[in-house]
Amino acid sequence: MYLKSICVVYLLVLTIKEIWKHGTLIESSKEFWIHKEINLEDLEKLPGRVRATWLKVCVHRAKPMKMSNYETNMTYHFTSKKILLVVTGSTDGIGRAYAKELAKRGMNVVLISRTYEKLEKVATEIEKEYGVKTKIIAIDFSRQNSTFEHIERELQNIPIGILVNNVGMNYPYPMYVTEVQPQFLQEMINVNIGATILMTRMILPQMQKRQKGAIVNVSSGSELQPLPLMTVYAATKIFIKSFTEALRFENQKYGITIQQLSPLFVSTKMNAFSHRLQKISLLVPDAEMYASSAINTLGVVNYSTGYWAHGIQYFFISIPPVWLRTITGGIMNQVFRKDYFSAEKKVSRSDENKTQKAFI
Ligand SMILES: NC(=O)c1ccc[n+]([C@@H]2O[C@H](COP(=O)([O-])OP(=O)(O)OC[C@H]3O[C@@H](n4cnc5c(N)ncnc54)[C@H](OP(=O)(O)O)[C@@H]3O)[C@@H](O)[C@H]2O)c1
Numbered sequence: 001m002y003l004k005s006i007c008v009v010y011l012l013v014l015t016i017k018e019i020w021k022h023g024t025l026i027e028s029s030k031e032f033w034i035h036k037e038i039n040l041e042d043l044e045k046l047p048g049r050v051r052a053t054w055l056k057v058c059v060h061r062a063k064p065m066k067m068s069n070y071e072t073n074m075t076y077h078f079t080s081k082k083i084l085l086v087v088t089g090s091t092d093g094i095g096r097a098y099a100k101e102l103a104k105r106g107m108n109v110v111l112i113s114r115t116y117e118k119l120e121k122v123a124t125e126i127e128k129e130y131g132v133k134t135k136i137i138a139i140d141f142s143r144q145n146s147t148f149e150h151i152e153r154e155l156q157n158i159p160i161g162i163l164v165n166n167v168g169m170n171y172p173y174p175m176y177v178t179e180v181q182p183q184f185l186q187e188m189i190n191v192n193i194g195a196t197i198l199m200t201r202m203i204l205p206q207m208q209k210r211q212k213g214a215i216v217n218v219s220s221g222s223e224l225q226p227l228p229l230m231t232v233y234a235a236t237k238i239f240i241k242s243f244t245e246a247l248r249f250e251n252q253k254y255g256i257t258i259q260q261l262s263p264l265f266v267s268t269k270m271n272a273f274s275h276r277l278q279k280i281s282l283l284v285p286d287a288e289m290y291a292s293s294a295i296n297t298l299g300v301v302n303y304s305t306g307y308w309a310h311g312i313q314y315f316f317i318s319i320p321p322v323w324l325r326t327i328t329g330g331i332m333n334q335v336f337r338k339d340y341f342s343a344e345k346k347v348s349r350s351d352e353n354k355t356q357k358a359f360i
Contacts, residue, residue: 034265053312086110086160086203088141088195089167091118093268097291098164101127106294107161108133112151114140141167141195142187147247150199155202159210162298165196166218168236173273173340174229174333185232192236195327207256214257214298217244221305221314223323228330229338237262248302260303264310266290274339281310 085102089095091113099109103126111126112120116138123134137154139147169191171180196217207213219240220233227234241260248258265284271277280286285293286306294306305314317325 015287042250048197065128083278084108084110084158084160085162085164086112086199087164087166088112088199091115091122093270093344094263094266094285094291094294095164095166096122098166098295100129101288101291101295102162103130103132103134106130106132108135110135110137110155110158112137112139113167114138141191142169144190144194147284148202151199152202160203160206160213162214162216163199164216164218165199165240166216167195168218168220168270170233172232172271173339176229177231180232188232192233193239196240200247204251204256208251208254209256215247216259216261216298219244219260219262221262221310221317222329223262224314224317225325225329227333228326229333234329257299258302259298260299261306262304262314263290263292263294263306264313266307274336275343276336276339283313285309 084101085107086111087095087099090099090109090111095113099111099122103109109123109126109132111123111134113119119136119138123136123284126132126134135154137151139151141147169188171184171188177185177318193293200215200217201215204215207215217240220237222230222234223237223241225234241262243344244258251258265271265277267278267284267286277284280289290307293308294304297304297306305311320328
């Protein structure tokens with residue numbers, strides 16, 4: 001009984017610690033902590049590194065300080081109309097929501113994605129709703145041609161404050177590796193790995209020069225263990241984890257924030273293969289809910305799931321050994337695969353019915 005209570009308390013403490021680490025209590029306890037004034041102008045005069053550390057200490061330890069909404073964390077540090085935000089994969093899902101959320105907080109935005117018409121639409125929405133400037137670059141990251149030279153030309157002499165390496169693709173539904181076309185696998189590697197490395201390589205030197213900036217690399221909860229039936233996708237995400245951590249070490253002396261975001265399921269078109277993942281719930285937020293929460297962790301923690309319920313899930317998922325998690329992941333994906341095929345069957349049945357009716 002005594003041992004049981006100790007275990008329960010220990011688990012409780014770990015859970016609270018984990019939620020805290022994932023930056024979730026910061027948002028909800030904001031009002032509670034805000035009562036001591038600090039002079040923001042004085043803060044501005046401090047050199048980048050000192051200011052970053054000061055903000056980090058204040059927010060991390062939840063020391064009371066007077067700051068308005070978005071300024072309660074380090075995004076304050078980067079939020080300036082002169083400095084731009086660049087988001088890859090910004091016409092849909094998390095990328096679009098992240099761009100809109102920071103535009104709402106006053107940042108000018110460069111949107112990079114594949115479909116020009118969608119880019120134009122998102123840019124117009126942002127400019128109208130938030131009165132900030134936007135720039136769009138239509139590019140397909142799956143191609144290995146002159147993509148990055150083109151982006152580099154477009155971004156020449158533009159100071160970038162935050163780079164969000166968000167672009168990513170997955171199989172259309174859980175598949176065995178041999179079912180996926182080799183061309184598709186190559187494209188996935190280009191998008192999920194190549195785009196992050198080369199965008200970072202392009203923007204990092206200017207951030208190093210200014211000793212300021214943030215890079216957010218979007219990984220995934222699938223980095224936690226091998227994930228059968230999404231084998232290559234999960235492998236690309238563990239690459240992002242390794243890349244981000246090493247990059248952070250390399251850039252310590254520049255005071256640049258390098259964050260890894262690892263969401264679990266978010267209701268976006270990437271998960272259209274299962275109706276279960278399209279329903280918004282406590283564990284599956286929509287992209288807007290997710291992005292506004294994730295942004296609040298920027299500059300606060302270097303690693304986060306970005307969303308409080310994902311933080312708790314992540315904690316419990318990491319308890320069992322990797323082999324058990326791999327089996328569970330495989331079984332989960334088999335369920336999603338069934339979801340996909342049964343939805344496909346329904347669609348083809350209703351198509352058949354329509355054609356029969358048309359002939360009658
Ligand atoms: N959704 C989740 O549950 C989840 C969970 C963990 C991690 N993530 C990660 O979060 C990131 C965003 O995912 P999401 O769910 O928001 O995805 P999404 O809704 O499918 O949106 C992907 C975005 O990337 C763009 N894109 C895709 N392929 C591209 C290419 N070849 N070149 C240029 N742009 C391209 C898309 O443009 P178009 O509009 O033209 O298609 C779209 O704007 C990804 O890195 C993903 O791995 C997502």
